[in-house]
Amino acid sequence: MVRILIVEDNVSFRQSLKTILRLRFPSIVIDEAAERNEALKKVDTFFPDLIFMDMHLPGENGLLLTQEIKKDHPEIIVCILTSYDLPQYRETALQCGAACFIVKDSLVWKEIEALIRAITN
Numbered sequence: 001m002v003r004i005l006i007v008e009d010n011v012s013f014r015q016s017l018k019t020i021l022r023l024r025f026p027s028i029v030i031d032e033a034a035e036r037n038e039a040l041k042k043v044d045t046f047f048p049d050l051i052f053m054d055m056h057l058p059g060e061n062g063l064l065l066t067q068e069i070k071k072d073h074p075e076i077i078v079c080i081l082t083s084y085d086l087p088q089y090r091e092t093a094l095q096c097g098a099a100c101f102i103v104k105d106s107l108v109w110k111e112i113e114a115l116i117r118a119i120t121n
Contacts, residue, residue: 002116003028003030003031003048004029004048004049004116005030005031005048005052006052007051007052007065008081009056009057009058013104017052024113034058036060039065043076049119050077050115051069051078051079053065053066053098055080055082055084062080062081062082064096066093066096069097070096077115079099079100079101079112080098080101081102081104082103083104083105
């Protein structure tokens, strides 16, 4: 069973992503967090396989949070979510340990589905 944690402060985007993921993958388990401390707590209690991480969180940079999580949990796959498709952000995301970089305005469901299917196999 795949466990996905959505770390996103925008409630409507978080709920939309959660709903679509549940429709496409009914067997996955999804939890959510809106900010850093909640996310770190869920990482240690929910044990996600995959995290969709917003790049900009209240009082926190999602890239630094990714780096922190990957330091203690290198097995977790982190995908950065952002509204800003800038090459320097993509490069920094990879340097911080993110496996992928997804622009919110142009979500490519084939890529997300392929990623989740790779985890489930």
